[in-house]
Amino acid sequence: MDSVASIALSDGMNIPQIGLGVLRVPDGETASVVESALRIGYRHIDTAAGYGNEGGVGEGLEHSGFSGGERRGSLWLTTKLRDSEQGFDKALRAFDRQLSLLRTDYVDMYMIHWPTPFDWRSDEVWRAFVRLRGEGRVRSLGVCNFLPEHLERLHRQTGEYPSVNQIELHPTWQQREVTSYCAAHHIAVEAYSPMARGADLQAGDGTIERIARRHGVSPAQVILRWHIENGTIIIPKSVHPDRQRENLDLFGFSLEAGEHAEIDALDGPDRAGHDPMTFSYA
Known part of the structure; x- marks a missing residue:
């Protein structure tokens, strides 16, 4: 198995292009899933407060020796803020709890999970994120499910674009307007539900x-290879080592x-997940 490539981010960090997603993995089962992935060679784990399994991720990291030291430096760990904890003070308190569950001293990326434009607080959250970055407890700042108008609004209010925008992206829902905007503003695109x-x-x-x-x-490898060739970061989920x-x-x-063009032509009008204009995750 060849080494996984990395994607250079606008903030100077490098993120492994393939990671393990743990959405809908029960907390009590997550440690073994993470341990398996780390044994196989994954060096990128993606979780979130809303998944309810940060404790299991932390247990898996600790059991595998990736909570600190040299091994921790070889790992990219992402988590996300719960939407109900958006706001400056609430985000800071939430991060303290999340870091404790993850059993490590820092995360490589902290993300706003959904833009919630009907209750916009991303500017306040971003100020909290900047503080955490300044303290060295977060390395990169990202968002999930942001459309161009949300990215514009965040930039107008904070003067920054995120390093990564994690979005639903797969052959039948390619979000070309979003990916083009991100490319123009040096925002790396990360695909969930790839x-x-x-x-x-x-x-x-x-x-x-x-x-x-x-x-x-x-067939799964074909789709994931298509993402790789597009320069997209991917976090496929599996609980099975094989x-x-x-x-x-x-x-x-x-x-x-x-072949790549054939997959490009599969783009369609329907998403598999939720609408960022209306959805809030916990």
Whole structure:
């Protein structure tokens, strides 16, 4: 298995392009999932307060020896602020609790989970994030699910763009307006649900499966390779070691230009997840 590439961020940090997502992994099962991923070679773990499993992530990091020291320096750890804890003082208190659960001294990236434009407090949150960054307890600042208008508003109020925007992104929901805006403003794009929770494996009347057969890889690897070639950061979720290994093994083949274009053509009008204009996560 070849080494995972890194993406250079606008703040000078480098993030491993492939990480492990732990959405909907029960807290009591998360430690073993994280330990398995770290054994296999993952060096990027993505969690959130809203997932309810930061304690399990912290346990897995500690058991694997990644809570501190040299090993901690080789790991990228992301977590996200709970929407109900947005605000300056509330965000600072929330971070203290989250860091304790994660059993480490800092996180590599702290993110605003949803923009909640109907109750906008991202400017206040950002001031708290900047303080945490100044204290060395957070390295990079990011957002999730922000549309261009939200990124513009944040920049107007704070003078900064996030280093990363984590969004729903997969072959049938490519969000080209958002990704183009991010590219123009040096914001790295990170994809959650990179396979639409498995739905895109059968997209395009067998398109993905046909490409997979040509390369002797799985349909999942084809989709994840498409993301890699687009320069997107990805955090596929799996609790199974064999699938974790497969999701990391993406650098031994390349898509032909025509194959990549076939996947580009699968873009559609329907998201699999929630609308950032109306949704709030916990």
